[in-house]
Amino acid sequence: MSWRYVGRRLVQLVVVLLIVTFFSFMLINLLPGDPVDNLCTGVCDQEQEAQIREELNLDEGVVQRYFDWLGGILTGDFGRYYDSGVQVSQVLESALPVSLQLVIYTQIVALVIAIPMGVLTAYRAGTVFDRSSNATAFGFLALPNYVLAFYLISIFALGLAWFPPGGYVYLSDNPIEHFKSMFLPVMALAAGQVAVYMRLLRSDMIQTLQEDYITMAKAKGMPPRRVLFRHALRPSSLTLLTVAGLNVGTLIGGAVIIEVLFELPGMGTQIFLTINNNEYVALQSYIAIIGVAYVLINFSIDFTYSLVDPRIRHG
Amino acid sequence: MSRQRRRKLIEVPSTPHMGQPGAGPLLDVDGVRTSFDTARGRVKAVDGVTFRLERGKTLGIVGESGSGKSVLSRTIMGLLPSTATREGTVRFEGRDISDLSAEGYRDLYGTEMSMVFQDPMTSLNPVLRIGRQITESLRYHLDMDKREANETALALLDAVKIPEPAKRIRSYPHELSGGMRQRVVIAVALACGPKLLFADEPTTALDVTVQAQILDLLAEQQRERFMAMILITHDLGVVAGRADEIAVMYAGRIVEKAPTNVLFSDTRMPYTEALMKAIPKVSQPSHTRLDAIGGRPPDLINPPAGCAFSPRCPYAQERCRAEPPPLSESTRVAGHYFACFYPLGHDRPADTSPVTPEPTSGGAR
Amino acid sequence: MAGSGTAHLRPAGSALLRVEGLVVEFSAARRRTVHAVSNISFDILEGETLGLVGESGCGKSTTGKAVIQVPRPTAGSVSLDGVELTSLRGSRLRQIRPQLQMIFQDPISSLNPRRKVADIVAEPLRIWRTADADQEAAKVEEVLVAVGVDPDAARDRRPHEFSGGQCQRISIARAVITDPRLIICDEPVSALDVSVQAQILNLLQDMKTRYGLTLVFIAHDLAVVKNVSDRVAVMYLGKICEVGPPDTLFAEPAHPYTEALISAIPHPDPTVPIDSGIRLTGELPSPLDPPSGCRFRTRCPRAQARCSTEEPTARGVGDDHFVACHFPLLEPEE
Structure with a gap:
């Protein structure tokens, strides 16, 4: 991987972010409601309203506001909440780690289950094991995660009381309680992903198992476990890698319902609140952060391609 | 064979591992049939094949696509997909290996028999360094430690004439040319000192000058290791100068089998003759009209009733279309078998009608 | 030739196709250039078959495609009957396309699997609507019969219902339906079984006689090329090494590379000893960075200092026999 390549990707990153933030800024302004209404709650006269508008720079044109916001971002200022005046960066500092933890745990759990399942269903394609695994997977896929979340809460939290029904505990405060608080939301999110990943890996793996080099590995006398995991898994994992990577981007701030249901103070919850309260600036900043994460994740997926498959080299 | 003894063979690869005297043939294939169930019906890919192979010898198996030559080799090696059904017995060093479990076969692979595949572009794992692909079987089968396996791999790369082996051992397959990759494939196949090497169209995917190099290399390694080889090809030219014996396959059966010189000088089966005549040869003048074989592959x-070649055979008669001719030995030349009721040159002396089949390749039974 | 040179070209105006100074380059990663074909010249008389032979990476297929302008060559001239193809654009080029047809290696994948045989064969006619429906049907029937495919049985079927040999017959029918001036055959028999290969080679010969075809026959199999060609050009790494009539060239190769190629052919005859005297060593150099001077010098047993500095050009070594080598195996003519 050359520096030229890295440079080119950085330019891409900047362009993508400008486009994403500009268009999302325009879209946010189309949202129904007006932040001033929220602040005044119907008791302002026109003069007060205009004053608030001026204070919040809402009297300027939307394009001008976009560039103001962009200028702030470039100097590390993510803006403030209109209502409370709290710095967006402060909220971000507490919300982003929660979301990242949720996403990372979910991906780990999903992959740890999906990889062996995908490999085994491919190896035993067409058998009862394969078919029943696939049927189960489709079941989880068809089940929306919030429905699954309700079931999980009512069985494991309210019924058996093994896990808390909601709330968040910092990892540094109490690791055991932390993992207990994350367990149910992670399961709710991971179930559908296991199904997707398993299916993806299975179909790529079935193709790989037809390859000559797999027959050759068998003809070398390698046991099935070694053939599957040493010889076949890596060449079969590119699609899985791509989709898992993109899911990381989607889940940061995208697990709105799950975060709200389980009362996790993550990005999803924040986005939910900012939309409700017409907090344009804060919402815009969150979208930008998620955009950066998305592009960076894509970038690192491309990078891992060449680790997984040496034939892919970036020049 | 014990691990210690195996290892010794590896360290001195040029030591011929002769079998115990009078131990019989290395490979004895008897009445092997392999079929696949497909949506259209049952494909009889191999339909009753019997032959023997002595230690250190080369058997060339020649046939067109669909003749069953590759399926036969995979049947012997136990590398068939689960959709296949097989019958008949295969004995390796006198031991019946036809009903071995997958695990049983694994113990044979590498140390007893191994295989070189057709396309070196696809038969090496693209994501593993070539060193790893060689050392893997050394470590697994021969219990070598990492250093020992690496040294052996270097020696093997050197033996298959890969320049700068110390550098190449760290390469990925895509960094090598087709010819070099096939050398690596051969190194992998030879790593644990097999007694029998299947080479399934080992040069079909290669250029003609590279083909010659690879065939030379296989012949040289075979001599040095006193290894038996089954060389499978569609090209009579490839086996002509390199096999001790040639078996011609058509529609899943051996239709003629003879010592190489005899097969070419005293061809009996019309299909073999037709195959020889259909090939353009550099020795012929330009624009020589080729004697094409009419019709289509079976x-x-x-399959046609009777002899599978009868619909395309210029000499076919009623009997050929009614019953399949058995593979029987010529009375003219011992060790020459053919499956034909009306063989070529039947008017020549010292020939009789086909006798009861007893196919052997000269090994004492 | 293994340099440049045009000594082997026939007088201007006598050839149907005349290619001069053909260069095809592709851009590769890191601003590098693949020198696929580098300054080659050849010509074909009407009714002649030129065999282009060489190993993979020699540029023979690229040359064939450059003749039909797919893709356009980087430099050089390709003239068909005096018309310069490289300067034709848009519809003028499309108008001339029916005169140039191509037959590919893989007969099954070069035919559209979803279309019926009659449509596949008729397609070249439809592009210019030169025939009405009846004429078209009659023409399709005629060419299918000519290639030995039963039109009634084949017309409404699709390619996958046919064997490889049958598909190659259909490809040939499609190629001859426009009465082309020139057909480029790119490895037309190398995917076929021996028994079918002979049928197709004979068929090509018959079609050539019947329709007066002019062929460029590209193949890696020397025996096949010798059999079908009136003139053979041997290529190596984007250059032509040697040109001559097949019988002469195979009996008395003048270029060391041709000699090595011929000696590597396996003979289907055990009484012919395996000639392992002349084996090429080393690897084919990269077309990204071809050797200076003669491109074959890095693997040539006869190479000397001059070969690395000076590119050899075509010289006559016999009747219609030309070689581009400083130290050929035959004495050059003055």
Whole structure:
């Protein structure tokens, strides 16, 4: 991987972010409601309203506001909440780690289950094991995660009381309680992903198992476990890698319902609140952060391609 | 064979591992049939094949696509997909290996028999360094430690004439040319000192100058290791100068088998003759009209009744279309077998009608 | 030739196709250039078959495609009957396309699997609507019969219902339906079984006689090329090494590379000893960075200092026999 390549990707990153933030800024302004209404709650006269508008720079044109916001971002200022005046960066500092933890745990759990399942269903394609695994997977896929979340809460939290029904505990405060608080939301999110990943890996793996080099590995006398995991898994994992990577981007701030249901103070919850309260600036900043994460994740997926498959080299 | 003894063979690869005297043939294939169930019906890919192979010898198996030559080798090696059904017995060093479990076969692979595949572009794992692909079987089968396996791999790369082995051992397959990759494949196949090497169209995917190099290399390694080889090809030219014996396959059966010189000088089966005549040869003048074989390759799901070649055979008669001719030995030349009721040159002396089949390749039974 | 040179070209105006100074380059990663074909010249008389032979990476297929302008060559001239193809654009080029047809290696994948045989064969006619429906049907029937495919049985079927040999017959029918001036055959028999290969080679010969075809026959199999060609050009790494009539060239190769190629052919005859005297060593150099001077010098047993500095050009070594080598195996003519 050359520096030229890295440079080119950085330019891409900047362009993508400008486009994403500009268009999302325009879209946010189309949202129904007006932040001033929220602040005044119907008791302002026109003069007060205009004053608030001026204070919040809402009297300027939307394009001008976009560039103001962009200028702030470039100097590390993510803006403030209109209502409370709290710095967006402060909220971000507490919300982003929660979301990242949720996403990372979910991906780990999903992959740890999906990889062996995908490999085994491919190896035993067409058998009862394969078919029943696939049927189960489709079941989880068809089940929306919030429905699954309700079931999980009512069985494991309210019924058996093994896990808390909601709330968040910092990892540094109490690791055991932390993992207990994350367990149910992670399961709710991971179930559908296991199904997707398993299916993806299975179909790529079935193709790989037809390859000559797999027959050759068998003809070398390698046991099935070694053939599957040493010889076949890596060449079969590119699609899985791509989709898992993109899911990381989607889940940061995208697990709105799950975060709200389980009362996790993550990005999803924040986005939910900012939309409700017409907090344009804060919402815009969150979208930008998620955009950066998305592009960076894509970038690192491309990078891992060449680790997984040496034939892919970036020049 | 014990691990210690195996290892010794590896360290001195040029030591011929002769079998115990009078131990019989290395490979004895008897009445092997392999079929596949497909949506259209049952494909009889191999339909009753019997032959023997002595230690250190080369058997060339020649046939066109669909003749069953590759399926036969995979049947012997136990590398068939689960959709296949097989019959008949295969004995390796006198031991019946036809009903071995997958695990049982694994113990044979590498140390007893191994295989070189057709396309070196696809038969090496693209994501593993070539060193790893060689050392893997050394470590697994021969219990070598990492250093020992690496040294052996270097020696093997050197033996298959890969320049700068110390550098190449760290390469990925895509960094090598087709010819070099096939050398690596051969190194992998030879790593644990097999007694029998299947080479399934080992040069078909290669250029003609590279083909010659690879065939030379296989012959040289075979001599040095006193290894038996089954060389499978569609090209009579490839086996002509390199096999001790040639078996010609058509529609899943051996239709003629003879010592190489005899097969070419005293061809009996019309298909063999037709195959020889159909090939353009550099020795012929330009624009020589080729004697093409009419018709199409046989349908293996509904093979013709009688001799499978009869619909395309210029000499075919009623009997050929009614019953399949057995593979029987010539009375003229011992060790020459053919499956034909009206063989070529039957008017020549010292020939009789086909006798009861007893196919052997000269090994004492 | 293994340099440049045009000594082997026939007088201007006598050839149907005349290619001069053909260069095809592709851009590769890191601003590098693949020198696929580098300054080659050849010509073909009407009714002649030129065999282009060489190993993979020699540029023979690229040359064939450059003749039909797919893709356009980087430099050089390709003239068909005096018309310069490289300067034709848009519809003028499309108008001339029916005169140039191509037959590919893989007969099954070069035919559209979803279309019926009659449509596949008729397609070149439809592009210019030169025939009405009846004329078209009659023409399709005629060419299918000519290639030995039963039109009634084949017309409404699709390619996958046919064997490889049958598909190659259909490809040939499609190629001859426009009465082309020139057909480029790119490895037309290398995917076929021996028994079918002979049928197709004979068929090509018959079609050539019947339709007066002019062929460029590209193949890696020397025996096949010798059999079908009136003139053979041997290529190596984007250059032509040697040109001559097949019988002469195979009996008395003048270029060391041709000699090595011929000696590597396996003979289907055990009484012919395996000639392992002349084996090429080393690897084919990269077309990204071809050797200076003669491109074959890095693997040539006869190479000397001059070969690395000076590119050899075509010289006559016999009747219609030309070689581009400083130290050929035959004495050059003055």
